[in-house]
Amino acid sequence: MVNSILGRLHGVKQTAPNKWLAKCPAHPDRSPSLAIRLADDRILIHCFAGCSVDAVLSAIGLDMADLFPDRVAAPGSPKPKVPRFSAYELFPLLIQEALILALAFDAVVSGDVLADTDKQRAEQAFNAVLRLNNEVAK
Template sequence: MADINNVLSRLDRVKRTGEGKWLAPCPAHNDKSPSLAIKEADNGNILIHCFAGCSVHEIVESINLTLADLMPDNPTFKKGSKPPKFNKYELFDRVLFESLILYLAIRQIFNNKPLSNEDLQRVKKAMEVIFDIKREVSR
């Protein structure tokens, strides 16, 4: 379940940079200055990005969360419903985020580490979201 306050409360020196946007030192590496961007997306997802290169998996693991904690229980972008109109930057951010989920899963598989059932479900959701976006853009 996505709860921005749960994520922010686990970080140090969080600074609000705009509506639904924050910066903080990345907890996954010895960060001296803020390199972690946090964004609450319109659909309820929590997007995180470390400009130093830490993976989303490393970041959530370092604050004792899972990738599922970044996703809402009832996303507004449901299969079979018409998604809201997004601008190209929001679409790109979402595809990039879902691609990152797939990359992390592939990296774990290549490292001979099994995926949990929760991770497998999230990979499936990532693929569905990417194909839903492709279908919407192709209209």
């Protein structure tokens, strides 16, 4: 089941048993910011840049029901609530985003001019860190 999702993603890298990182299909992703995890009968997806699970799935032609293969959603029923990733699981991604911010900061402090793509990536990292802070604060 998870393979049908992984097969549609690029840059897939297994980080642990039942855990993967991949490039997010829903935004221009230069480094993998999509975390995929297989937990029991569910597949958890988290884009660290802030794409919604719906956006990620529709970008690869799937929908929420594909994450919950054993549950057939009745029309009008509420969407299944996707469990959150734990802080521990997000840590490798946080480090990656923090590193991008640190490099951008270092370049600015050194008087280097950031390329537009680097600026965009740093901004993405900035938003990702803020977003994670909001998630942890809840």
